Amino acid sequence: MLSLLPKDFEFFITMGDSQYSFSLTTFSPSGKLVQIEHALTAVGSGQTSLGIKAANGVVIATEKKLPSILVDETSVQKIQCLTPNIGVVYSGMGPDFRVLVRKSRKQAEQYHRLYKEPIPVTQLVRETAAVMQEFTQSGGVRPFGVSLLIAGYDDNGPQLYQVDPSGSYFSWKASAMGKNVSNAKTFLEKRYTDDMELDDAVHTAILTLKEGFEGQISGKNIEIGIIGTDKKFRVLTPSEVDDYLAEVE
């Protein structure tokens, strides 16, 4: 777990951890890991995010509601790139998300250095999930308060995975997380078709976000990331998002 943090922080870990060489996440009499349940609650109260796998690509999207109009929205980007062909979005605690992004990027790079090949999506998902699981069992730490939606396009085609605070992960055709999860999933179940194209998926993603959106939706308060057959993950600019929004009207 040491390599999870930037070099400067490692010193503090080796110094203090010994007093906490027991797990904070322990079993309840009913066999549940209560801290993980609470982490999921943290995810469930986070802003809605979703992902849809199309026949020729994947789209992920999230609400971007900021605490005040005084916040400069250009300074915040919730959807992040892990490799040129893999992107990720989250619901839950932003600071925890940054840690996982940093770690995943490093793991992807280490894989590439060893195998001279871009990391397959499944491998990166597996390694990220392993990190999240570690924090449910290691001494002196708490689980991550985020669920991730990892979207990628590699030799196995377009893929979408969801990873939970427990470290369990599943592949999805379409999924949602956060506040409006049940409505969003119902909406997606109705609208999803196996032969959707990426453009349709983007429209469906926008409509799903719109369902539970409080206030006026615009390119400034949602974020959309797409990856197509070009295998290049990118986040749409606010004006591109506005264009899609206009098409949806």
Next chain:
Amino acid sequence: MSRGSGGGYDRHITIFSPEGRLFQVGSKAAGVTSIGVRGKDSVCVVTQKKVPDKLLDQTSVTHLFPITKFLGLLATGMTADARTLVQQARNEAAEFRFRYGYEMPVDVLSKWIADKSQVYTQHAYMRPLGVVAMVLGIDEEKGAQLYKCDPAGHFYGHKATSAGSKEQEAINFLEKKMKNDPAFTYEETVQTAISALQSVLQEDFKATEIEVGVVKADNPVFKVLSTEEIDEHLTAISERD
């Protein structure tokens, strides 16, 4: 060695409560309010200078710290934690300059501070720092920048923001002022910041009762204003009203 009950959701360490929140990261008792405003090509931060005891040397009481020649940090909250943070930030910024050959940008320093704060929220043996840090500077590409980092590890760029006891009132005041994305000049930036503080705390300050820090694009050095300079701005505000 088992941990005993743990049924009280240990408010002492950083684990989740049933509502999915972290106890340790909540409010930080300040007693002092701070304000930051970003103009078109300048940034100004203002904070109360509360000297609790007349016998104290006033010049040693400060919440405003230069991190490098070009970056400033306003720390609101526990002063001891602030000094630790400033010390580490200064070290990090200096190493960055040495390692990469250019000055550490505002957003990079803010991210570093925020990521460090996140570690304290996840590892039991260290408590979060009781400080909200406002970092200001002029970015080579993006111009005037104001970032705020909190103990939870959140950080955002701001057009204007506040921290401390009257944080919410100040933010309400600033939201009204900044509603139509005004592009303040340097004088307007400083006066907005100072008058926001005066309005929210409902008192007129003397120059010795507040601290003001600025950066301007034409000379991107972080500067703490002297009492005379603060007085000029205070006079301008009272003449304006």
